[in-house]
Amino acid sequence: MLEDHIKKVISESLSLVNRPDLFRQPLVAFSSAKNKKYDELKTLIGEWHSSPTELLPEAKSVISYFVPFTKQVVEEPKTVKDGSFLWSEAYQEINKHFNIINDLVCNYLDELGYKTLKIKSTHTYDPKDLKCFWSHRSAAVIAGLGTFGANKLVITEKGSGGRFCTVITSAFLKANINTVENKCLYLENGSCGLCFKNCPVNALTPDAINKFECQDFLNENEKKMKDLSSLQSADTCGKCISVCPLAYIE
Numbered sequence: 001m002l003e004d005h006i007k008k009v010i011s012e013s014l015s016l017v018n019r020p021d022l023f024r025q026p027l028v029a030f031s032s033a034k035n036k037k038y039d040e041l042k043t044l045i046g047e048w049h050s051s052p053t054e055l056l057p058e059a060k061s062v063i064s065y066f067v068p069f070t071k072q073v074v075e076e077p078k079t080v081k082d083g084s085f086l087w088s089e090a091y092q093e094i095n096k097h098f099n100i101i102n103d104l105v106c107n108y109l110d111e112l113g114y115k116t117l118k119i120k121s122t123h124t125y126d127p128k129d130l131k132c133f134w135s136h137r138s139a140a141v142i143a144g145l146g147t148f149g150a151n152k153l154v155i156t157e158k159g160s161g162g163r164f165c166t167v168i169t170s171a172f173l174k175a176n177i178n179t180v181e182n183k184c185l186y187l188e189n190g191s192c193g194l195c196f197k198n199c200p201v202n203a204l205t206p207d208a209i210n211k212f213e214c215q216d217f218l219n220e221n222e223k224k225m226k227d228l229s230s231l232q233s234a235d236t237c238g239k240c241i242s243v244c245p246l247a248y249i250e
Helices: 001-014 038-043 070-079 085-111 136-142 185-189 194-198 211-228
Strands: 027-032 060-069 116-119 146-148 155-157 164-169
Touching: 001 027, 001 085, 027 136, 038 136, 060 136, 060 155, 070 085, 070 194, 085 116, 085 164, 085 211, 136 146, 136 155, 136 164, 155 164
Parallel strands: none
Antiparallel strands: 027 060, 060 164, 116 164, 146 155
């Protein structure tokens, strides 16, 4: 099956990184490019958010995949004052490898005669207004990989600590239609709320997230990482994820 081979390409490509200290086996799911929920994102996120067919007119399916971090990576941000080196390293390394994974998936589908469009893993926003033309997390939710928690991160069956990416294609892939239970304790009954309490700049509240306060803090962390280590592209934090009881799931 086409779907199985795509999953195999993604999994085998990730294994080439050979960093079991940072990454676990990926989760992959598919959604229809014509799913009405993509149109709803223009209201939920903003009119600037693109639909799959706006990016690739021939689009029939969206491939969403998640690379979960290891327990050690997920837990480190809550143990340090500023940015976590381990979290930043995982972030930087998987973002670089997403380019390789996306190329392999697209090459495979291109050879079969399908159209493809790979979306870069990060910084899909205008730095002036932080408006993002594509949300990997929203696509993942539409594909059934998980649900949004109170911290605006997606809780998958392997937790929320990790990174998402997307490929759009003209290939018809069987969409995941399974209903996913939302496990966020705060959304379920108002308990927990650790993500709000742990935000170092109070950018995250139950009502919204101040994207500019958050991004400023991420930029500060990136500068510190550049000054103190070899990391060059790691505007990260991870604190609102690290304290979540569902950040890491075996």
